[in-house]
Amino acid sequence: MHTLAQLRAGTLAGITRLDLSDGLTEFPREIFELADTLEVLNLSGNALSSLPDDLHRLTRLRVLFCSDNRFTELPACIGQCAALTMVGFKANRIERVPGDALPPLLRWLILTDNCIETLPTELGKRPYLQKLMLAGNRLRSLPASLRNCHRLELIRIAANRLTELPDWLLSLPSLCWLAYAGNPLETEVAFEATAQIPWSQLHLQQLLGEGASGVIHRATWTRPGQSDIPVAVKLYKGEMTSDGSPLHEMNACITAGIHPNLIRVEGQIVDHPQHTAGLVMQLIEPSYRNLAGLPSLASCSRDVYADGTRFSADVALNIARGIASVAGHLHQQGITHGDLYGHNILWNAQGDCLLGDFGAASFHATADSLESRALQRIEVRAFGVLLGELLERIDSGLSDERRGQLDVLQQRCVQPDVLARPGFTEVVQVLNG
Structure with missing residues (x-):
C-alpha cells in the first residue's frame, strides 16, 4: 500500500499500479503526474464521493478500483477513459449509473453492494463486457440490451429484487457462471435437516x-x-x-x-x-490442493494455473469425471453451483477431487422445463471450459482416438446454442467411455 506522502514527494514516479488508502476525501491531483505509466489505480477504502472531470488524462489507465467509498453515482468522467477495461465500485452508496459513465472498452464491471434500482441501456452496448457483478442491489430488471453482450461469461445478480430471469439471459452464448440467489424469482427449497x-x-x-x-x-x-x-x-x-x-x-x-x-x-x-x-x-487431507488459482486482472474470467502444470490422462479424467458427477448430483437437487471453476476444486495426485465454495449457488425447480434445462446447460459450459483446461495439460496416456472423442465432447459443452449442449448424465457417460 502506498501513502499520500510518497505520492507528494514524487517517490512513486514511473509506477504502473498505485494503491492509496489514506482517508482521502478528494482525489489527489498529484496522481496525474503518473499519467505516462499508471495502468492500475486502487483508491478503495477512502471517503471519496467524486472523481475529477479530467480523469481521462490518465491515458494508460486500464483498471480502476474505488470500492468502500461514498459515491452515490458512478462518475461520468470514467466513460471518457479510453483504455479503461475494469471498473470496481463495490460497497458504496451508488443509486444511479449514467450511461456515459461506462467506458467503451469495458470488460469487467463491479457494482456489488450498492443501492442501484436500474441500469442504463448503454450497458448492452459494450461489446467486450465479460464479467458483470451486481449482487446486493435493488434491481427489479436488467436492461434488455444486454442480450447483445455475446462475450458475457459471468454475471452475479444475487440479492436483488428480480422476479424472473429473462429468456435472453438464459440464451447468451458465452454465459458460464450465473448467480441469482436471494431474489423473489428463486425457487423455494425446503432445506434438508442437518445435525x-x-x-x-x-x-x-x-x-x-x-x-x-x-x-x-x-x-x-x-x-x-x-x-x-x-x-x-x-x-x-x-x-x-x-x-x-x-x-x-x-x-x-x-x-x-x-x-x-x-x-x-x-x-x-x-x-x-x-x-x-x-x-x-469434514477435515480434508493435506494431500489435497487447489487445482488452479483465481482469475487475474489480465485473464478476467479464466483461472490461472501454475507454470508447468501437467496431468496424466488418468488423473485429468478422474478429475473431469468427479466434477461432472457432482455437478449432475447438484442439478438433481435443484442447485446450480454458479462458480464451477478449477480454483474451487481440491485434488490430489491420484485425481481424487472435491468441489467446494457454494457462495454463488442458486436454487431452481427440479422438474424439467426449458428454464431449468437452460440453467443446467449454462453450467455445462463452465464444465466445458474446465475440461478444455485439463485436456490442454495432459502429457501422457491418451490415444489419438480418445483425444478426438474428448475434444468433441468439450466442443459440444461450450457450443453457443445453450439447449443443444449435453446434460451431465451424458457427459459422464462419454467420460467413462
Missing part, C-alpha cells in the same frame, strides 16, 4: 483459510460418550460478497447432500455466543 452441533462441543485450533464469506479453522469436535474427531469449522461473516449472501451459501451446502466429490457437512453450529452462523465439515 445441530453445540458450539461448546467445538474447540478451535489453527486457521485454515479465509474467504469473502467466512473463515475456516481446524477444530476438535468433542461428542458426549464418543471419541473426539478432527473437523473443519466454517464461521460465516454474514456480509454481502461479490457472489451473494454467505448465509445462502450455508443453506446450499446443507441442501447439496452427500456425494463422494463434495466436502461432507457434519452439522450446523448452534448456540454460538455471538450468534454467528457456521458449519462443521
